[in-house]
Amino acid sequence: DQQVKQNSPSLSVQEGRISILNCDYTNSMFDYFLWYKKYPAEGPTFLISISSIKDKNEDGRFTVFLNKSAKHLSLHIVPSQPGDSAVYFCAASERTSGSRLTFGEGTQLTVNP
Amino acid sequence: NAGVMQNPRHLVRRRGQEARLRCSPVKGHSHVYWYRQLPEEGLKFMVYLQKENIIDESGMPKERFSAEFPKEGPSILRIQQVVRGDSAAYFCASSSANYGYTFGSGTRLTVV
Numbered sequence: 001d002q003q004v005k006q007n008s009p010s011l012s013v014q015e016g017r018i019s020i021l022n023c024d025y026t027n028s029m030f031d032y033f034l035w036y037k038k039y040p041a042e043g044p045t046f047l048i049s050i051s052s053i054k055d056k057n058e059d060g061r062f063t064v065f066l067n068k069s070a071k072h073l074s075l076h077i078v079p080s081q082p083g084d085s086a087v088y089f090c091a092a093s094e095r096t097s098g099s100r101l102t103f104g105e106g107t108q109l110t111v112n113p
Numbered sequence: 114n115a116g117v118m119q120n121p122r123h124l125v126r127r128r129g130q131e132a133r134l135r136c137s138p139v140k141g142h143s144h145v146y147w148y149r150q151l152p153e154e155g156l157k158f159m160v161y162l163q164k165e166n167i168i169d170e171s172g173m174p175k176e177r178f179s180a181e182f183p184k185e186g187p188s189i190l191r192i193q194q195v196v197r198g199d200s201a202a203y204f205c206a207s208s209s210a211n212y213g214y215t216f217g218s219g220t221r222l223t224v225v
Binding site for chain 1: 156204208
């Protein structure tokens with residue numbers, strides 16, 4: 001029962017272009033969504049989040065879009081940099097379950113110089 | 114270092130042995146979470162603890178696995194009689210409120 005899905009295991013983009021990572025969810029009770037970045041042999045690092053009362057949140061080069069009707073969110077990185085190469089995880093939570101996070105499978109982003 | 118400290122970073126156990134994974138949360142954080150990442154998969158929630166209490170253990174296997182977060186000292190995830198399927202990366206995270214996780218670097222358990 002995969003409640004959060006990232007259908008693209010990998011994505012390759014050129015430096016300076018936009019990276020778009022996608023995430024779909026099935027649980028309509030999710031009301032908070034997060035993106036994490038993970039380098040090999042390290043723990044996930046928080047990037048950006050969005051509450052279900054919003055449809056967009058921006059932080060520097062990172063923007064997260066939420067489409068509640070489609071149960072879809074995306075992370076845009078622009079411009080992409082080689083240092084952005086990592087695995088990106090989408091995660092979701094519902095307030096009634098405390099802060100337990102449900103993660104997607106991850107997308108490996110490679111930014112080529 | 115104000116981050117979440119996990120040790121050991123790597124742990125090798127033979128089938129049937131016990132594995133003990135330790136997690137020291139960020140100073141001042143009273144919420145601890147354990148997640149497991151199997152190869153080629155995302156992180157899966159295991160257990161959520163506050164000081165001396167298990168709040169949610171719905172993601173933890175009923176047998177062989179236990180977790181504690183004592184009043185003093187680190188949180189411990191204990192796996193008894195390990196099997197090859199327990200080989201994974203185990204991540205601990207801490208927070209001081211409902212959101213705002215900080216993850217540790219994980220313990221990579223290999224069962225041989």
